Amino acid sequence: MPDWFRRNTKNIQTYSKRDTKEGMWHSCPSCRAVIYQTVLKDNFFVCHECSFHFRITSDAYINLLIDNNDYQEFSKNIVSSNPLNFTIPKDYSSQIQETINKTNKNSAITTVKGKINNIEVILGVMDFSFIGGSMGSVVGEKISRAIIKAEEENLPLIIITSSGGARMQEGAYSLMQLAKTSSKLARFSEKGGLYIVLLTDPTTGGISASIGMLGDIILAEPNALICFAGPRVIKQTIGQDLPKGFQTSEFLLKKGFIDNIVERKKIKETITSLIKVLKKR
């Protein structure tokens, strides 16, 4: 609404729907139920009507998992350079800066050390809101450092993924991050390290084709899109619509590619009990 159309006297103000304080009400994209912010928050951002899992930030996952939200973040200040000097159609350096300002994050993954039900872990959580959670040099390096830290301190490694894949703006460097992270996981695994991955909506391309599918235990949130090639690409290739429920968590469970589906409110207890069984003394 243009400003000149508004009344600006102190006692009479003009409201429009968009002026509703941001985040007060949410409409469920799945069942259209209108949910009050605090209700949604109390229910871990899961629709109380249809169990639709809203996308949440890395901070929300850390808060959900880490005891008293008490953790130490590491590798926080690694940020993307623009190694290929990628400028079209948008200058990559400014895109990074804008995204940093918008999300208040330095990259598409946050890595922390903290306790889950009193068990010390290394936790990495990706943010889809940071350029589609895409993996370039920074995400690769941060995951790599997290694996090394878990290896050195003999701690379980947990990664929560949400990503459109590798970051195009860093070309072949991004592709090499698949090898960089997966090779570290191989060494970690060889030494007996425990790696649990939780796939959330969406986990596609280069992330599913590397760290996403390499967990000792692979969990997924309900109804998440998990795939290598996205539905649009496949549709273009085969020229027909895809079966209902194709490439969802439920589909992957049925096809044998994940260990289980876990509702958001049960993530913490599930991971805790898995670590308790698998962790070496």
Added chain:
Amino acid sequence: MNDYILDFELPLKKIEEQIDELKKTSYRTGIDVASSIEALEKELLLKKKDIYGTLTRWQKLQLARHPARPYSSDYIRLIVDSWYELHGDRKFSDDSAIICGIGKINSNSVAIIAQEKGRGTKEKLKRNFGMTRPEGYRKALRVMKLAEKFNIPILTLIDTPGAYPGIGAEERGQAEAIARNIFEMSSLKVPIISIVIGEGASGGALAIGVCDKLFCMENTWFSVISPEGCASILFRDPAESKKAADAMKVSSEDLLDMGIADLLIKEPLGGANNNYKDAAKSLKIAFLSALDELSELNSETLIYNRIAKYDKMGHWLDCNE
């Protein structure tokens, strides 16, 4: 074989036609045109050096996709002394988009894993245009594990427009197959030498491309996504592919500059499509010299170096430093 002319090769075609015309005239009339022909052939050579010496990224990519370009099956035929193909992933089926086998090259035992596009409609369909399915990657891993067991070095030839994006491929875990290969290859105990012979598109290429040495034939490309894919996502217009190729720096030379490729293998003038034998010879020499170098290392060093190599890849700013 070389009837396929790319737009930037048209000036060469013109000179060749002139030479043909002169030869025909001379045959008909008996007039001696040797000196004119010689002059034209000189001009042709100069023009060739000029054109092929200054190829743009897009032009190199066109050569990488040239229908007459040597494919894996051609290189294998030209470099091995003995060869036995192995089929199937022992789980689901045999993917013809990838050729696996064992053989000898100059008295060295070697396992070869190679993506094959297929020439001609029938063969292309059989090979699925070089688009590997999960069972192809699993076959590759099976044969690589076999090589590891018998301490045989591995040569992989990369040539794919991408992993196959189809319903069946997704159902059978394309992502898992690629991830598993990358994971396992990073700690295989034998030398792995990978050579990009045409196209190296994304995870579909890397799934057989985690290695100790990565070489690129001169007219090839290798990146995180095809320029067409990048253009349709970032530019919302596949027609901007040339720009995308430049922006992503996809050529073999770029890969060398970025420190991702270790060596660029020169192709015969005009591209490998003009001379399979020479192209294969250069590839074989590069492979054997790398093998010599890597054979000196024990498996621990080999794996340590391999993981360290990938550790260095990428660029970032560490604001704490």
